[in-house]
Amino acid sequence: MTAEAYRAGLEALGAGQPARAVPLLTEALGDPERGGYAALNLGMALQALGRLAAAVPPLQQAMAALPDHAEPPFRLGTIAGLRNDAAAAAALFRSSLARDPAHVPALAALAALAEEAGDTGEARALLARAQDCDPAEPELALALARLDLGQGEAAAAAGGAGAVLARRPAHAAAARLLAEALQAELGSEAALERVAAGAAADPFAAGWPLAAAWLLEAAGQPEAALAELRLAAQLAPGQADVLAALGHALAGLDRHVEAEAILRQAIAARPGDLDLRNRLATVLWKGNRLSAMLEVLEAAVADFGPHATLLLNQALALNAIGEQEAGLAAAEAAIPGGGIAALVNRIAVLPYHPVAGTALRLREAAEAIGAALRPVPPLVRGRRPQGGALRLGLLSGGLGQHPVGWLTLAGLEALPEAGFTLVAYSLKPRTDPLARRFQARCAQWHEVGALDDAAIAARIAADGIDILLELGGYGEGGRPFVLQHRPAPLQVKWVGAQFASLGLAACDGMLTDRWETPPGAEAFYTEQLLRLPDGYVCYLPPPYAPPVGPLPALAGAGVTFGCFNNLAKLTAPVLAAWAAILAALPEACLILRTHALGEAATRDRTARRLAAAGLPPDRVALEGGLPHRRLIEAYGGIDIALDPFPYTGGLTVCEALWMGVPVVAMAGDSFCARHALSHLSNLGLGDWVAGDHAGYVAQAIARARDIPALAALRQGLRARMAQSPLTDAPRFGRNLAGLLRQAWIAVPEA
Template structure:
């Protein structure tokens, strides 16, 4: 660096501010210095560093490019540009820039370390090890290099060496989250969680003020399925190292999982402020907002990240989910499609998750083709595990799900599973999310075995299932948020079945032998749309468990307490992902034909102002009058059910129709007008309405859907009669007849097992 002169006073002040850790103060000083020609190319270089620290990567890139032009022989501009490329996921460009830095300084330690990380990510472990060794020769005291070497040791299967390396890093940097994580992983490679926790406890006793041991213990408690103990360790780590952004982020995520959302979000946002170039933190915040139903806020986080980090696959995938959730289905699929070339199998899973909501492309053939693409990317499944195959013996049935509690999966399966004859079947839960509620208690009561699997890998979950000698494994998660469908690729059970839980289409996977269904979801002739064999139940494919706290059915609102009839109030309580432009257009036509009618939309995302504004804009495009539509956010479940007391007719969306929402509306006395499609998701309502004897409420074209809604609304006496008897009709139907459903499910499972036995 050239000597600083009196003429470089502004540049000097900017450097001082940067050295003091105040890049926001350094920024205007360095900008002015560069404009004045102070500091030569070093003003642009340090301006780039300040902008990077503030997370303004696009501006930093421009400044560093100017620095590289002004300082062609200096390695630092190239290294920093490579860092930005790496953060953006541009591995090839990052490698070229790091190599350019090494051309100018062959012993540039951080460039060597960065190249090692790229090699490790690409699976080139020998190359990574060579680069780490070169870097350590240049700087043998750097803990990050020791950690890199330890991580490579674990990847080579050298768990003891990895643990020793991670422990050495923690001895120098006691609150290093990555070192603590690696230490926990290395212990788990050799020990069970209980033994590993004992090792960490001994370490902590020697140095009780080192946050790293609390961090490692938190990881181990999480792996053991002990979320409360893990949270306590995250809290202890945050008290010991309150200045560590990553520790704050981990505590925030743990608080979120514990349902303490108000405490969680500020911690994650503070971590992002401290480390604005950490893309992973942005994605973690986005994921937390998603889980909490704040999709509009999630979209804002992702859009801001896109400006600085570019169209990285993880951002594009998360953005697809957020766009879909706020009702922008076409844009969601575009974002999902854009992630596919570089995003691998996870991008294809993301695509199939948003595809069924698309108003034109969400049909069964497209979903089948997407499932096949996932299967092709995964490759063949493992060979099926061997089990004694006596056709008539008692069977061990595994349930793989994150929804074994108050969740759509719970409401639609628990009663039927309870009704399975215990003499013929024993149930074993492999729970992917801890739940403590009344439905979770029912699941626990009917299961002979319970295994918390939340923090286990697919292979570990499969091994646990195989160890329990499961004969029939039922997946209840699919390609949904907490699904772990790829566990089935390991073939831990001889018979593997897909049932409720993101059951919107075929999975496309050869490892899924059967799809539990019914004659309405998949009538004869639909077989070519599924990779699974269709295991049709005698009635509907679900058994609804109405909540005991559901309020009584009210009188028809259009007639109740009125001297004369008033306008019908339509309602839709589905999420906005299902409310497509075609749906809004159909609703506009219905309201146009019924000048006194109104519409109520209720879903959690409508609590967010930007989501409401976006929906109002789409309504205006469709011709749906805003003054006749009420937009309401989420409420507790009992209040949601009570809200049906103000609805005369429910309007089901399409092409992804309602499932649990249809069951709830019917139980609350509100009939549902629906439009059947050809996908599994497009026929949920048809199944439920047919199962209670009301198939004539289902249309087959948008025109018939509109005509159906208008005709039903104009016949208030008939509508009142339907409402008065609807709960009794549902109560007497197979939809809620658990003993009947249990017999049908038992016969279906026995058939699947018998055919497996016959195949040898």
């Protein structure tokens, strides 16, 4: 019976039915002749199902029973890699090669580990060795071409890519199916049927467009790569590798709706692929579907165990939905084995925590990141001799209609052109009106988001940048580790996830002000604090903001409080404060508005949180996000904005004030806990900022009870702001220019 079970198990595995194969191969473990092979195939079946922990024992059994077989250690190495244990993975791949020096997958896997570790020479040597073993394998040539592209060796990459694609056959089936697909787009259902029939006749034609897509993506041509993947999907519908590649490509281009559908199909076809689960989670994240994201991650953790990659995203999702305790716990759990990514993840959620998010804890978390980084030889070693305009580099993905844009553009435009030449290194393409203004102010504009950190740094150094402003930090899409390569003599942090110290020795300074970092705050920062005389940002009001309307409370229905911040900032102490405020003001109501509340499941989850905190459901409105123009207009229905803590509002405070809505806030000791204090103080409204929980509650209640004072303040608030340093671009530009010049002079010459 065990021999029959073994054969049936192999047939099930070969037919792509690992779940059916598992009990059959388990039964075959006792076969005296085939037990080792049954264990190997059982491990492979469990691995395909994503049951990594269960796959290890049979693979270890196979490794002992089949001492000359390279596959068991290779499979165990793959699992170690999925668990972020690079050292164990490398050792197992080498064990595989000791058994079979020509085991191409082990050579390729070791090359990938070497590339990830930054040893491109070793990666290239391993791939070349693999090519010697299997010169007909196009994926090896493709991997070498990608490696050259990643190192900026365009000529070598083009040659390698050309050599691969020159072997691409001119499939008649591919041409016919593509023509029929175009007919299908015009509405021919019969054409769709012919496409499916043709693909079934020649499914392997999809391999070449799949390979071409790989190269095009590496060459920074994602749209062209997507076109090839769509062709591959027409040629081989339902094929797991094609679905996976297409899902990843759509996700990379932010086509969230289509990406979700394709990724779910790919996961069904390949349930053991952890990367697909994780990519689906990120797609849902970008679509502000936090509850759906958590559902995917919880299922993945159940299948794969507490894998660090899953915990990283789980931490972000839990924090973003307002569950800071669980979010930080997941972030901490990911640190063993999670590498630098886990350390960055922790500092990204830490500032929202109502107890742990202190300036001291944030500095410690930042220093842990800096200590974990490998030393990198500096590209520059000092400043050039003084004279002429300074070349100021901007490194950011937010150079447009983004908080970075609204808080920096006006000040950068006001820098004297004779003194500063601006060069942009954009991490994300943007075409909105603010992006066009950034482009007009910059002498050069480089789209560098597809490059790795070393290549971005090399470009910056080659451009002779004197001062590099890092405008992304440890936020989504930020690339602060570019600084580690020292591409500029003076490197400064400003805006863009500016919530604490970066903890990087290569970051020389941080632009700040006396409210954000009062005297004595130096102990919490590894950077030199470069204090501007007024606020540390210059707000650019949107041109489409409507006039300030009358105070809603004048209609006699009670005060309307509002908070348009994301749910991550709504901590338990914030909710407790709001409950106390509404309890003292029985006619008052509260409006919460953010994109995540557009998802019904998140809205329900949030409503339960608020009710548990004592907030009356009938007096709290939960509203989804709006396009920016309409969001600004929505402030017209708010009397007083309630700022959250410890992570206070930045841009939201500025927008509320511009619309005539004063803000009740509370200041803490971290950088992000003092944004509101800085902005309000620049308007002479520092007395709206409390120092503790009780003061915050008392402040809100007292302000809400003085309707005449609220009405008078509202009517004059925009003019007051327009005359304040917060929006005075020429004044800010002069101050920024002077401070940067002063910091530049202090840099030693090369």
